[in-house]
Amino acid sequence: MKFYYFHLMPYVMEHDEPSSWVTLSNRHYDPALGHTLYHQYLDQLEYAEALGWDGICVNEHHQNCYGTMPSPNVMAAMLVRRTTRARIAILGNGLPLRENPLRIAEEIAMLDVASGGRIVSGFVRGIGAEYYSTAVNPTHSRERFYEAADLILKAWTEPGPFAFDGRFYRYPYVNPWPRPLQQPHPPVWCPSQGSSETVEWAAKRRFPYLMVFTPIKRIAQVYAEYREACERFGYTASRYQLSVNLPICVAETDAKAEGLARQHAMWVYHVGLRMLPQFWQPPGYTSESSLRRLLSTRGKMPTELTYEDLEEGGYIICGSPATVRDKLRVFADELQAGIVCSGMNGGTHEKTLEMMQLFAEEVMPYFREDAHVDETVGVGR
Amino acid sequence: MPEPTRLVVRDTPVDVLRAGSGPPLLYLHGAGAGGRWLGFQQKLAERFDVIAPTHPGHAGAPAAEWIEHISDLAFHYLDLMDTLDLPRVHLVGASLGGWIAAEMATFASHRLASLVLIDPVGIKVEGWIYPFLFGMELMDVVGMIFRNPVAAMALAPADMSVDTIMEMYRQSTAVARVAWNPYLYDPLLRRRLARITVPTLLAWGAHDRLAPLQCAEAWRKEIPGATLRVFDDSGHVPHIEEPDAVAAAVAEFCASREATR
Numbered sequence: 001m002k003f004y005y006f007h008l009m010p011y012v013m014e015h016d017e018p019s020s021w022v023t024l025s026n027r028h029y030d031p032a033l034g035h036t037l038y039h040q041y042l043d044q045l046e047y048a049e050a051l052g053w054d055g056i057c058v059n060e061h062h063q064n065c066y067g068t069m070p071s072p073n074v075m076a077a078m079l080v081r082r083t084t085r086a087r088i089a090i091l092g093n094g095l096p097l098r099e100n101p102l103r104i105a106e107e108i109a110m111l112d113v114a115s116g117g118r119i120v121s122g123f124v125r126g127i128g129a130e131y132y133s134t135a136v137n138p139t140h141s142r143e144r145f146y147e148a149a150d151l152i153l154k155a156w157t158e159p160g161p162f163a164f165d166g167r168f169y170r171y172p173y174v175n176p177w178p179r180p181l182q183q184p185h186p187p188v189w190c191p192s193q194g195s196s197e198t199v200e201w202a203a204k205r206r207f208p209y210l211m212v213f214t215p216i217k218r219i220a221q222v223y224a225e226y227r228e229a230c231e232r233f234g235y236t237a238s239r240y241q242l243s244v245n246l247p248i249c250v251a252e253t254d255a256k257a258e259g260l261a262r263q264h265a266m267w268v269y270h271v272g273l274r275m276l277p278q279f280w281q282p283p284g285y286t287s288e289s290s291l292r293r294l295l296s297t298r299g300k301m302p303t304e305l306t307y308e309d310l311e312e313g314g315y316i317i318c319g320s321p322a323t324v325r326d327k328l329r330v331f332a333d334e335l336q337a338g339i340v341c342s343g344m345n346g347g348t349h350e351k352t353l354e355m356m357q358l359f360a361e362e363v364m365p366y367f368r369e370d371a372h373v374d375e376t377v378g379v380g381r
Numbered sequence: 382m383p384e385p386t387r388l389v390v391r392d393t394p395v396d397v398l399r400a401g402s403g404p405p406l407l408y409l410h411g412a413g414a415g416g417r418w419l420g421f422q423q424k425l426a427e428r429f430d431v432i433a434p435t436h437p438g439h440a441g442a443p444a445a446e447w448i449e450h451i452s453d454l455a456f457h458y459l460d461l462m463d464t465l466d467l468p469r470v471h472l473v474g475a476s477l478g479g480w481i482a483a484e485m486a487t488f489a490s491h492r493l494a495s496l497v498l499i500d501p502v503g504i505k506v507e508g509w510i511y512p513f514l515f516g517m518e519l520m521d522v523v524g525m526i527f528r529n530p531v532a533a534m535a536l537a538p539a540d541m542s543v544d545t546i547m548e549m550y551r552q553s554t555a556v557a558r559v560a561w562n563p564y565l566y567d568p569l570l571r572r573r574l575a576r577i578t579v580p581t582l583l584a585w586g587a588h589d590r591l592a593p594l595q596c597a598e599a600w601r602k603e604i605p606g607a608t609l610r611v612f613d614d615s616g617h618v619p620h621i622e623e624p625d626a627v628a629a630a631v632a633e634f635c636a637s638r639e640a641t642r
Contacts, residue, residue: 276518284554
C-alpha cells in the first residue's frame with residue numbers, strides 16, 4: 001500500500017456562527033498565528049517525506065477556517081524545493097473556479113519541471129461553497145470542469161500553438177511554456193464524493209478516484225461502481241486507481257488514541273465543515289439524479305456526526321498501532337484500495353510529529369509488500 | 382384557478398394559465414410564483430384576457446437547457462406571443478418577470494400596448510448591490526421579499542417532500558442560470574431602456590429591500606415617460622401584498638392605453 005500525507009492546513013478555532021465557510025468573517029484570522037501555522041504545517045509535510053511517506057498532499061478551498069490553502073500550487077511550490085523524493089499531490093485544483101484554466105496547465109507544468117516530475121495533479125470541481133466565494137455560476141460547474149480538463153490535457157500533450165474554442169474557454173493560441181516533465185503528462189487524480197458522473201468520467205480516462213471523508217460502506221459502493229465502469233471501458237482497474245482520504249489517529253493505546261481523536265479529530269466535522277445547507281448544494285451544482293439519491297438516503301450532516309459515527313462508519317481510523325493495522329487491512333484487503341491519504345492531528349505540532357513517527361514505525365512497514373511498485377505507472381493518464 | 386394548458390413554443394414546452402376576457406394581457410411571474418393563479422391575476426381577469434405562462438424549470442415545468450441569458454427568456458415569450466397569435470399585448474411583469482418584460486420591450490415595443498413593471502430587477506443601480514438571496518436561509522429570503530411575512534403564505538410549498546425539494550432546486554437552478562453572475566441584472570439592459578416607446582407604469586413597494594425605491598428612480602429616469610406608482614404597505618411584491626390596489630392601478634393604466642389607441 002502507498003501512503004500519502006494529507007494536509008488541510010486548518011485554522012482551528014471555535015465560533016458560534018452558522019457557517020465556517022463563505023460568511024465567517026476573516027477578522028477572526030490572525031496573520032501572526034497564521035505565519036506560525038503555515039510553517040508548522042509545511043514542516044509536517046516535509047517530515048512525512050523524511051519518515052517514508054510516498055507522497056504529500058495539498059488542496060484548494062476558499063474563504064473558510066477549514067482549510068487555509070486557497071492556492072494549493074503556492075504551497076506545492078514551497079514543498080518542491082524542500083523535498084526530493086516524495087510525490088507532491090495537489091488534490092486538487094478547482095478547475096471550474098478559474099476564469100483562465102490555462103494557468104493551471106502552466107503552473108502544474110512549472111511545478112513538474114522544477115520537482116523533477118514528482119507532481120500528481122488532482123482535478124476537482126470545488127465544493128458547493130466555493131461557488132459562493134468565487135461567484136462562478138454553479139449551473140456551469142460540471143460543463144466548465146470537463147471543458148477545462150480537456151483544455152489542460154490538450155495543452156500538456158499536443159504541440160502548440162493551437163486554437164481552443166470552447167463554450168466557456170476560448171484561446172486563439174494555446175502554447176504553454178514550460179511543458180510538463182512527466183510524459184505524456186503528470187498523473188491526474190479525481191478526488192470526489194462519489195457522484196456517478198465523475199466516476200464514469202474518471203474511469204474512462206484511467207484517472208484514480210479518491211474518496212474523501214466518506215463512510216466505508218459508501219466507499220465500497222463507489223469503488224464497485226468505478227471498477228465496473230473500468231471493465232465497461234475495456235480494462236481492469238489497478239488498485240492504485242482506488243484511493244481513500246481519511247484521518248488517522250494513532251497512539252500507544254486504543255484509549256489514548258480515542259481520547260486524542262475525540263479532542264481533536266471532531267473539529268473538522270463539527271466546526272470545519274459547518275455550513276448553511278445552501279452552501280453544500282448551490283443551484284445546478286449537483287445533477288437532479290444525484291441530488292435525488294442524496295435526499296432519499298438522508299445521511300447525517302457532518303455537524304451531526306458523533307465520534308461513534310465516525311469510528312463505526314469508518315470515516316476515520318483510530319487506535320493503537322495494532323488496531324490501526326487491523327483497520328487498514330480492511331482498506332487494503334477488502335476494499336483493495338492502493339493508496340491511503342491521511343492527515344493526523346496530535347493536538348500540538350510536536351504531538352502531531354510524534355504521531356506521524358509512531359505511524360511510520362509501527363504501522364507503515366506492515367503494508368510494504370509493494371515497496372518496489374511505482375503507483376503512477378499505467379494510471380492517471 | 383384555470384386549468385393549465387401545455388403548449389410547445391419552438392420545441393420548448395410551456396404551461397400556461399389563462400382566464401378572463403377583454404384585451405390580451407401577458408403576465409410574467411417572479412421567482413417562486415410560477416404556476417399560481419393569485420388574487421392579482423383573478424382581479425385583472427375581470428377586464429382582460431390574462432395569459433400567465435410558467436417560466437421553464439419553475440413550478441414543476443420542465444427545464445429548458447438552451448436558456449442561458451435573460452434575453453433568451455425575452456425571445457421565448459415573444460415566440461409564445463407568435464404561437465398564440467397575439468400581435469399585441471399589455472405586458473405585466475413582476476420582479477424576475479419584470480426584468481424579462483423590460484428586455485422584451487427593448488427588443489419589440491411595437492408588440493406591446495402597454496408595459497407594467499412591478500419591482501423589477503435587471504439593471505445595475507449606482508450605490509446599490511442586490512442582496513444575494515441564493516446565500517440566504519429561507520426565513521431571511523422571506524424577510525427580504527415581504528413587508529408582512531404573513532403574505533408569504535400564498536407562495537409556501539405544500540410540503541417538504543423529496544419531490545417538492547427537487548422542484549424548488551430545479552427552479553432555483555433555472556433562476557441561477559440567468560441571474561447568478563452578474564447577479565440579478567444584465568449589464569446591457571440599462572442603456573437600452575431608452576428604446577422603450579410604449580407607455581410604462583412602474584409599480585413599486587415602498588419597503589422593497591431587494592430593489593429599494595432608489596432602483597425605481599433609476600428605471601423612471603431611463604424609460605421615456607414612465608410613471609412611478611408607490612404602494613405604501615408593500616415590500617418587493619406589492620401585487621401579492623396589496624393585490625386589490627395593485628390590480629386596480631394596473632387595470633386602470635392598461636385600460637387607459639386601450640382607450641387612447
